[in-house]
Amino acid sequence: MAEMQKIGVLYSNSVGGRPLNVDFKKLEKLIAGDGGSFAYYGEVPDLLVEGSEGRLAEVMKSRGLDGIVLAAGSARTLGERLPILAPGVGREQVTFVNILDHCTGAHEDAAVRERKACALVRMGLARQRVMSTIEKDKLEVFDAVAVVGAGPAGLSAASWLADRGRKVVLLESGNGLGGMASCEKDVAALISKVEASDAVEVLKEARIEEVRGNKGSFTLSIVKQGGKRVEREVGAIVVSTGLAYPPGNEEEPWISYAKLDKRRREAPGDLPENLGFIADPEVVGELVAQHAITVATGLAADHGKHSFIFMGDVPVRGESGQSNYEAALMAGVRFFRPDARGVKVEVKDAKAIVKGLDIILKQDFAITCDLIVTGERPRVSDGSRQAAEVLRLAVEDDAFLQPGNITYLPTYTTRQGVLIAGAAGTEAPTPLAMRGGRLAAIEADAILGEGTISIGAGDVEIDQAACAACLTCFRICPVGAIGVSVDRKVPRISDVDCRDCGICAAACPQRAIKNFLTPELAILEMGRACLKPAPPDGPVVLALCCARSGYAAADAAGELGLPIPENVRVARVPCAGIVSTNVIFGLLNLGVDRVMVVGCPIDNCQNKHGSNLARRWVETCRDLIANLGGDANSVSFHPIASNMPHLFAQRAAEAARRGKDDSRRPS
Amino acid sequence: MIALGENSLEMYKDVSQEEDFKFCMTCGICIAGCPASRADPPLLIRNLVRKVILGQEDDLLNDDTPWTCVTCSRCEEVCPQDVKPFEMGLAIRQWQCKNDETRLPPSLVELYKRGYTQAVDKSQELRAQVGMKDKLPTITEYPDLLEKYQKMLMQIEIIKANDYMFGG
Numbered sequence: 065m066a067e068m069q070k071i072g073v074l075y076s077n078s079v080g081g082r083p084l085n086v087d088f089k090k091l092e093k094l095i096a097g098d099g100g101s102f103a104y105y106g107e108v109p110d111l112l113v114e115g116s117e118g119r120l121a122e123v124m125k126s127r128g129l130d131g132i133v134l135a136a137g138s139a140r141t142l143g144e145r146l147p148i149l150a151p152g153v154g155r156e157q158v159t160f161v162n163i164l165d166h167c168t169g170a171h172e173d174a175a176v177r178e179r180k181a182c183a184l185v186r187m188g189l190a191r192q193r194v195m196s197t198i199e200k201d202k203l204e205v206f207d208a209v210a211v212v213g214a215g216p217a218g219l220s221a222a223s224w225l226a227d228r229g230r231k232v233v234l235l236e237s238g239n240g241l242g243g244m245a246s247c248e249k250d251v252a253a254l255i256s257k258v259e260a261s262d263a264v265e266v267l268k269e270a271r272i273e274e275v276r277g278n279k280g281s282f283t284l285s286i287v288k289q290g291g292k293r294v295e296r297e298v299g300a301i302v303v304s305t306g307l308a309y310p311p312g313n314e315e316e317p318w319i320s321y322a323k324l325d326k327r328r329r330e331a332p333g334d335l336p337e338n339l340g341f342i343a344d345p346e347v348v349g350e351l352v353a354q355h356a357i358t359v360a361t362g363l364a365a366d367h368g369k370h371s372f373i374f375m376g377d378v379p380v381r382g383e384s385g386q387s388n389y390e391a392a393l394m395a396g397v398r399f400f401r402p403d404a405r406g407v408k409v410e411v412k413d414a415k416a417i418v419k420g421l422d423i424i425l426k427q428d429f430a431i432t433c434d435l436i437v438t439g440e441r442p443r444v445s446d447g448s449r450q451a452a453e454v455l456r457l458a459v460e461d462d463a464f465l466q467p468g469n470i471t472y473l474p475t476y477t478t479r480q481g482v483l484i485a486g487a488a489g490t491e492a493p494t495p496l497a498m499r500g501g502r503l504a505a506i507e508a509d510a511i512l513g514e515g516t517i518s519i520g521a522g523d524v525e526i527d528q529a530a531c532a533a534c535l536t537c538f539r540i541c542p543v544g545a546i547g548v549s550v551d552r553k554v555p556r557i558s559d560v561d562c563r564d565c566g567i568c569a570a571a572c573p574q575r576a577i578k579n580f581l582t583p584e585l586a587i588l589e590m591g592r593a594c595l596k597p598a599p600p601d602g603p604v605v606l607a608l609c610c611a612r613s614g615y616a617a618a619d620a621a622g623e624l625g626l627p628i629p630e631n632v633r634v635a636r637v638p639c640a641g642i643v644s645t646n647v648i649f650g651l652l653n654l655g656v657d658r659v660m661v662v663g664c665p666i667d668n669c670q671n672k673h674g675s676n677l678a679r680r681w682v683e684t685c686r687d688l689i690a691n692l693g694g695d696a697n698s699v700s701f702h703p704i705a706s707n708m709p710h711l712f713a714q715r716a717a718e719a720a721r722r723g724k725d726d727s728r729r730p731s
Numbered sequence: 732m733i734a735l736g737e738n739s740l741e742m743y744k745d746v747s748q749e750e751d752f753k754f755c756m757t758c759g760i761c762i763a764g765c766p767a768s769r770a771d772p773p774l775l776i777r778n779l780v781r782k783v784i785l786g787q788e789d790d791l792l793n794d795d796t797p798w799t800c801v802t803c804s805r806c807e808e809v810c811p812q813d814v815k816p817f818e819m820g821l822a823i824r825q826w827q828c829k830n831d832e833t834r835l836p837p838s839l840v841e842l843y844k845r846g847y848t849q850a851v852d853k854s855q856e857l858r859a860q861v862g863m864k865d866k867l868p869t870i871t872e873y874p875d876l877l878e879k880y881q882k883m884l885m886q887i888e889i890i891k892a893n894d895y896m897f898g899g
Contacts, residue, residue: 370740378756389756393753393754393756394750394753394754396753422733424757424777424778424781425733425778425781425782427732428732428733429733430733430734432734432735
């Protein structure tokens, strides 16, 4: 270990309005008394909420901390959003300790709660100490960001980055900026801002031909207007290529959205009085339905038109769905919900009569409209398809589109340094697309950082000197991220595909794979830390839980207030498959009485065979222990899905109870 | 048939100055909790609100169901959109009277004939089954009292003026 690492414990007394009911002041003395060393201990509420982006980095900088243990709520909800809410803070720099669920939720007795909290914080400190000592390389980073596609998402990303003083290369395949939303007020403001900015280089009618390099140092070959080629060096790439709409029926009274937008922009007064929008989300897709509502609202509110929307189900999903719907109702847009047969349109004297059955009043309706606005199902734009190809990202027919992705913004790609924003990634109406662009920009800004990038934990690499080229890693990698270089016959890990599960590192007989999250040493240190303070009776049980399934189940068990024995201490590992026989015997050797390995259900493992691997390792351990005359039950494997908190509580109780009186350790 | 006439999209302004009802998303929770939704014909407050929004003037004018409301205001409590369906029902009653001077609420006739407005005959069988008196002890069961009550009602101007409707 080189120099002393400075690690801080930050805690919060309440998470999302739920009090933690743990006396943290007392806890500090307990941890300090146990010989744990840390640099800073303090309460910082609301660190990882939207609107406080960057505060965590500030705290770390002002206190000179190398790592942080965050004693508050669930690592699932906070950890997934770490790159957005705390730009500049690496995943390896933060350890989450879920006091809220594992202590406050699971235990009513204050003394028990505090003992458990103390043990969990010590475990967090132990892990963080290991993570902070992993050596990091510093690499130079190009100080520019490429934004591909100048729709609302791309524009808002470019303008945010320009405000931060970053150089931006904005590529647009078409001739004008703004994409489909060019006539909306907010977007028009962005266009003029971006065009006036010195920091943004706008390349129209341009496309990327080739991308070389990695996160922090990409080199783009761009084909400009007139076939001229240029090269640009950027640190991160934001892909906001949007969606495409095929043209609709163009004969009046039929009109397409594009044509209506044009007429509305040029002479809103000339538009006729009554406008009908046929936009059943089942038929035209949710995005068109959302778009119809927005356009109808604008026409009714700004220009006093009568808008009628015919749709079976109103799409109110997502953050803007409900508010858009309410804005439409307020503006006086009339919704008609036809039955399953839909609507029929009769054209008479250049006017359309829309007929159908209103399912609420159980009456036929016949509404006369001067114009009928239709759209067709959006499809992936050529730009998205081409970008996926150029960036060497494996995508299917829908390119980056992930309908229903409302949880994570922006959509993540497997290639580091490439961010997807807006409608290219998830069907998003304009405000949501702009927000997605902004979030992608925040992340891109964090990648550029201060001009250097630290390659450390989470950037897995193979120590070529130690590698015996047995190719166990090549065979075991669940996502095929490991290839063998032809000339030198050694394996290489592609950072495009690697998912950081760590299975290869656990399986490597030479221990040659370094720098993955929560390595063996960290688990062993957590095992050492979990022994203190010792529970009043019974064995110490260390539950090593897969971050995706078992840990989520443990969180949920605490949230539901299910009784979890005090002696069960929960630790988070990226995949159950990394708990190898080495780790298990190491833990037993340190004095942990029982080890529970909790993974995904065998046939539903995120890392394909991670769970199966864990089961086999546990079985090997049990056989060996039984042969040596020990208690085979001290090691156990439990496939528990994230929605099975009751099963987790039951298994935890069993593990804590079993053999309470015949402790394995010789006294 | 729902067809939009010339002024129908502005009609809602006559009925109510408040604009809360515009937020109605026709979920029907107001009907689910409404005791009068089991009357015959049923009071469907959601449909009344929709008729106002679509300006179905003729339809609304001849609708007697707003008068079945027992003013329990349960719909108001459960409405997720704060549409205030209860107040809307009362506003429709006012609007009907304002636009049709000869209009007599049908419940007034019921009140005169029976002494109460809501038909509660539906529960008679059930009451008998559990060993209760099958008829509710309403004023109808006491003819002399009902007669007194009718005499009293007859002194009200609107009933006196339309006494032919009350068997007078």
